[in-house]
Amino acid sequence: MIIKILGSGCKSCKKLESNTKQALSELSIVAEVQKVTDYIEITKYNAMKTPALVIDEKLVSFGKVNDVSEIKSFLE
């Protein structure tokens, strides 16, 4: 499983990243978490606001920092 965090490196992207990692460890899923900061890449996923979350090449959320339980629901 590959998870991408889209965003230009602002504070909320880091928060989203740490929430994601926590969700992964709580579900004991092993996944690669990548940060995507390049606008060309970000817009390819049709995210209109950052931060955004992409799981296995599918955009699941954008424009907000999801909390751990919400990320868990995406992962399951």
Next chain:
Amino acid sequence: MFKYIADTILYSWLALDNANHWVQALHFFIYDSLKIGFLVFFVISLMGIINSYFPIDKVREFLENKKLYGLEHLLASLLGAATPFCSCSSIPLFIGFLKGGIPLGVTLSFLITSPLVNEIALVLFLGIFGFKVTLIYAIAGIMVGTIVGLVLSKLKLEDHLEDWVKKQLKEKMDQAAFKDVRTFSERFSDIKSEAVDTFIKIMPYVLGGVAVGGLIHGFVPTGYFEQYMGKENLFAVPISTILAIPMYSNASGVIPIIQSLVAKGIPIGTAMAFMMAVVGLSLPEALLLKKVVKIRLIAIYFSSVGVSIIALGYLFNLVL
């Protein structure tokens, strides 16, 4: 109420002399920080709630498939005014709109108005300059977005998009639509944490602006600027517009300074042109846009917005 708090702290508790310049500056600082801080927090929370129920993908949906013979520019401009602006999101938003089939000119109408008429600027104007000036500012900002976007759409500027953007626009897109079915109490923690974050982010600008405003208020004699930048000085409006371009900052930091400048004799039209240029013509914004459009389009965009701002500045000086 806020004046009462400032009075109490300075004159009753600390028994300071209200003829002293430093005390006057301090009084202004306490009064304005309290008032502005309170207003800003209120508006941020309100916008957070609206934003949670009417997110940007809904805005786009609303603008898609709308052929209104020019009125779609006004609609885009109005929505731009109503949507909280963050320069970090302007590129994804720009591309997202274009991908949704919204014409470039309409997208530009949205992008011009969004920073120009933002909720924080409006509420500060309301608190400081009153209802009439605020309404005029809002209408003027929305008109700039509408008209400039409309004019730019006639120029057929699609060629000036960067190549990677053109390439992406050709690709088919699957509409990302997320239904948010949470109740208000479930949304509440999101809204709250975002409001607190925004508040913490902009308050340093507000306090900085109020501090500078307070010093001007305390030390600069009333009417001081009139001799240099009065209404009869025709260069004042363009000069303040140009001076504002490199001064990108949060609107919340600029308005308290403007308040003091107006109190010391700078005409309101000149001050408003400055204000609009600070938020609407920013260098960081241009550098961001540079990634999606060619330099020529940026030049056209900036000069047409700039000319409109200068024209409005003269107009305000005449009528207000």
